[in-house]
Amino acid sequence: MTITLFPTQKLQSEVTLPASKSISNRALLINALSRNTGLPENLSDSDDTHVMLRALQTMPETIDIGAAGTAMRFITAYLSVTPGEHVITGTVRMRHRPIRILVDALHQLGADITYEGEEGFPPLRITGNNNLQGGKLTVPGDVSSQYISALLMIAPTLHKGLSLTLTGQIASRPYLNMTISMMRDFGAKIEWKDKSTIEVLPGSYQQHTYNIENDWSAASYWYEMVALSADKNAQIDLAGLHRESIQGDSKVQLLFNELGVETLHCINPDGTEFVRLRKGGSITSHFSYDFTHQPDLAQTFAVTCAMLDVPFRLYGLQSLRIKETDRIAALRTELGKLGCDIQEEDNSILYWNGDHRQTGDIPVIDTYEDHRMAMAFAPCAMKLGSLAINNPEVVSKSYPAFWENLKKVGCKVCK
Secondary structure (H helix, E strand, O other), X not given: OEEEEEOOOOOEEEEOOOEOHHHHHHHHHHHHHOOOOOOOEOOOOOHHHHHHHHHHHHOOOXXXXXXXXXXXXXXXXXXXXXXXXXXXXXXXXXXXXXXXXXHHHHHHOOOEEEEOOOOOOOOEEEEEOOOOXXXXXXXXXXXXXXXXXXXXXXXXXXXXXXXXEEEOOOOOHHHXXXXXXXXXXXXXXXXXXXXXXXXXXXXXXXXXXXXXOEOHHHHXXXXXXXXXXXXXXXXXXXXXXXXXXXXXXXXXXXXXXXXXXXXXXXXXXXXXXXXXXXXXXXXXXXXXXXXXOOHHHHHHHHHHHXXXXXXXXXXXXXXXXXXXXXXXXXXXXXXXXXXXXXXXXXXXXXXXXXXXXXXXXXXXXXXXXXXXXXXXXXXXXXXXXXXXXXXXXXXXXXXXXXXXXXXXXXXXXXX
């Protein structure tokens, strides 16, 4: 399927964001480990969360998690400490996403995991048991935080708990702090012993009612809409976002100050919070930021800067190579269609000096089975007048209502 987007001239509306996929999937796993039969409140309606929920509730012999990387990492750890034998697999792309670091770590803890295909990649055959000893473990800190979060979340079930030392630069530390905060909410005894070591004491999780925040990562696309809108009075209200959020991507509100969008934290008469985005302040002449701790925001900022003619240098992108697609290559290709020659450096930096070249007709953006490619490029229609996007259904991975929300604020979405 291909859709064509046409912008709204007046951008003033309220938008209901999805619940956080990152929080939802952690809450589901911890909730299952606590043996709670109830579910967390305000669960995400994303594909990733549906996959996670279905797997935990049905536990079939073969668990197909599709394209859900979070579910692959988290459920692999969960199956290791849960009696029974299962095979976990996914899409073709998922079967080419590395998982060796997590499997090696689980092996050191005593887990019984074998590769069903190519070594180092799914599918995996896991024979779980609830008698893993735990103890001391060292893993690289510069890999996906989901590996580390998976190990942390099963740690209270290990007989000796877990002392986890992270080597090198620690990527996505806010996601680790999110995991730690949520584990504590469910009664786990966990703390940073120093800058690189996390200690988890053995003990059971407590059953707990848990309400999930709305998604700051999803909010980033509405910041981009406001930034690129021609409406000088552009304003979007987003409910369910907290000023004191456990989501690292809440950093988006500070970063977009440099791109002409300000954030107001507001309270409804009933006491609930909402965030108001509106144009305000000057736009920087050059944008530079290290996205090591907020990698899911990198696409939003690369595209926004390019559309605002703001040269940029984005650091800390090493994890983008192993996401739903190679996001570094995808960004370079698709921004190239918009006339921007994006350069890369050291496999972890993207930069652009501001030069443009002429392009042809309405660009058609490919999405590479990556929800964030679709959502990061959609706001370009505000600048370009129209934009076509292939395979728009990929947004269901994290934000199924995205295109409907665009229609609600006045954009045209034509098939």
